[in-house]
Amino acid sequence: MSLAHDLYFSGRRILVTGAANGFGEAMAGLFYAAGAQLVLADIEEQPLAAVASRYGAAAHVFDQADPASVEDLAKAAGPVDILINNAGVLVAKPLLETSLEEVRRTVDIDFVGALRLIQLIGRGMVERRRGVILSIGSQTAFSGGENRAVYAAAKAAISQLTKSAAVEWGPYGVRVVCLAPGRSLTRMTRQTAKEGQSGDRGLARVPLGRWGTAEEIAKMAMFLVSDAASYMTGETVIADGGYVHG
């Protein structure tokens, strides 16, 4: 079996959340080119529709902060072979200035909503005895960071959840993994940089000397959910240009 064959997704049904922008949009393009059948979901209706029509995908508008909406998405998606739990938000603020409402919103979207999707989609995978779940965590889960306290904690929770789900579902042939990107150039980071909440100060700590791109993260995601990574589960892979070691 060749590596190229492992990276082909013909006939696989893949649900990507947060697919209207950034990493999710880049993943949609890669998986489309690799023959996947895509279900794309996001809270932003128009950009989602544009990405979905470009890649012949089904589009589903949902709000990951709303449990009923997450359930609707899981029902609408039907049986999926691969879930990519990518939707997320970053409230970039000093801990002392972060309101309880902002804490709750971050945790509701970045942890609780993601966890709920893992449960709802994972159940069918366990029953069918196959499937892969990838969550997009963050390198900040390991390093922490200025203006990242709540976000980093929510992402750390996803990495921990990944381990336990992998242990429980491994015997059913379901892999659960997590990808922890370092700062990459998407709308999320451009916005916080513009608002002066995170400039290029951290770049000196990146051994590769640059921020990542959405395409680089999408390729890592593709590898992790592919059969090329079939003996990996429970793991969080960091892709951050070496930041955590810098």
Ligand SMILES: NC(=O)c1ccc[n+]([C@@H]2O[C@H](COP(=O)([O-])OP(=O)(O)OC[C@H]3O[C@@H](n4cnc5c(N)ncnc54)[C@H](O)[C@@H]3O)[C@@H](O)[C@H]2O)c1
């Ligand atoms: N860009 C980075 O440097 C970086 C680094 C580490 C981790 N991440 C994580 O990667 C993932 C993708 O981020 P990105 O950089 O592509 O950002 P992005 O803002 O470009 O994309 C995030 C997507 O999630 C969607 N979304 C936000 N809230 C939602 C909600 N309540 N319900 C449904 N969809 C919602 C947005 O509409 C958007 O399309 C996020 O989980 C983010 O935390 C990003």
